[in-house]
Amino acid sequence: MTAIQISNVQKRYKSLQALGGVSLSIEEGEFFGLLGPNGAGKTTLISIIAGLNRADAGTVQIHGHDVVSDFRAARRKLGVVPQELVFDPFFTVRETLRLQSGYFGLPNNDKWIDEVMENLDLTNKADTNMRALSGGMKRRVLVAQALVHKPPVIVLDEPTAGVDVELRQTLWKFISRLNREGHTIVLTTHYLEEAQAMCKRVAMLKAGQVVALDTMSSLIRKVAGSQLIVHLKAGDIPDDLRHLVLHAEPVDSGKKYSLKVNEYSEVEQILARLRANGAVIDEMQLQQADLEDIFLQIMEKGAL
Ligand SMILES: Nc1ncnc2c1ncn2[C@@H]1O[C@H](COP(=O)(O)OP(=O)(O)OP(=O)(O)O)[C@@H](O)[C@H]1O
Numbered sequence: 673m674t675a676i677q678i679s680n681v682q683k684r685y686k687s688l689q690a691l692g693g694v695s696l697s698i699e700e701g702e703f704f705g706l707l708g709p710n711g712a713g714k715t716t717l718i719s720i721i722a723g724l725n726r727a728d729a730g731t732v733q734i735h736g737h738d739v740v741s742d743f744r745a746a747r748r749k750l751g752v753v754p755q756e757l758v759f760d761p762f763f764t765v766r767e768t769l770r771l772q773s774g775y776f777g778l779p780n781n782d783k784w785i786d787e788v789m790e791n792l793d794l795t796n797k798a799d800t801n802m803r804a805l806s807g808g809m810k811r812r813v814l815v816a817q818a819l820v821h822k823p824p825v826i827v828l829d830e831p832t833a834g835v836d837v838e839l840r841q842t843l844w845k846f847i848s849r850l851n852r853e854g855h856t857i858v859l860t861t862h863y864l865e866e867a868q869a870m871c872k873r874v875a876m877l878k879a880g881q882v883v884a885l886d887t888m889s890s891l892i893r894k895v896a897g898s899q900l901i902v903h904l905k906a907g908d909i910p911d912d913l914r915h916l917v918l919h920a921e922p923v924d925s926g927k928k929y930s931l932k933v934n935e936y937s938e939v940e941q942i943l944a945r946l947r948a949n950g951a952v953i954d955e956m957q958l959q960q961a962d963l964e965d966i967f968l969q970i971m972e973k974g975a976l
Contacts, residue, residue, distance in 0.1 A: 907951030
């Protein structure tokens with residue numbers, strides 16, 4: 673069954689086209705990453721999925737329920753962990769979670785609430801008022817709140833932005849468990865290492881368009897294994913090597929290039945060409961490609 677079906681979703685804010693016709697199909701049980709630079713449209717898409725924002729055109733269905741015409745049924749299937757922390761400061765953690773349960777028509781939900789609190793290390797804060805919690809603790813409550821009705825589809829918008837290592841580990845352990853138990857997970861994050869470790873499939877958004885959609889392993893394979901990183905303190909890349917440049921940036925002492933290397937035997941030839949062209953190498957390194965390299969390539973060139 674399809675967990676989230678997004679069909680040609682468009683959204684405009686005055687003159688800005690935030691989403692320019694996004695279509696994605698996320699299957700039940702997937703661990704899916706939604707990646708993209710600031711302003712790419714991730715949060716806009718998530719708020720449309722959550723029924724908090726209306727698309728100008730296109731449709732979204734959660735487990736077959738349209739998020740507009742069948743809002744309540746769609747919402748029941750979905751748990752969203754939003755980016756921003758918004759709470760009523762006068763309730764305790766347990767009261768906050770009970771209220772959320774009531775909102776979904778689940779008045780006797782304490783067993784699951786206790787389990788969620790236990791898994792997010794919130795048990796000893798159960799009777800603490802929200803206003804007395806640290807930012808990291810509040811974020812745990814935000815996650816707990818999204819899970820209170822045991823939704824089959826869980827969407828996390830930047831859940832680890834600015835949180836410490838301990839919470840990250842607690843959170844990923846619990847989310848991985850829920851995914852193993854069959855929950856569909858959709859994650860946005862700017863921590864690409866985290867996305868690489870967790871997500872089996874990713875979509876990359878750029879200026880409101882899907883510019884890449886593939887499994888993590890096949891995306892990484894497309895970047896042909898390795899990269900040669902060279903810092904040049906003088907000279908430049910000769911024209912006949914330009915096609916190998918994946919990424920270039922100025923550094924204090926000159927310029928840093930990432931060059932695509934298909935086989936290790938090519939490294940010597942590249943270095944010889946650089947020297948013959950008058951380039952002076954300050955530092956070099958051979959590195960396996962990772963999601964960050966792919967992300968930079970896609971965002972710079974628009975494709976692999
Ligand atoms: N309510 C709004 N009114 C006007 N413009 C908006 C509104 N919400 C978002 N935008 C604009 O739409 C674009 C997409 O924003 P969105 O927040 O969806 O991006 P994002 O990919 O989630 O970015 P980030 O990684 O920074 O969270 C941005 O240019 C943003 O400025």
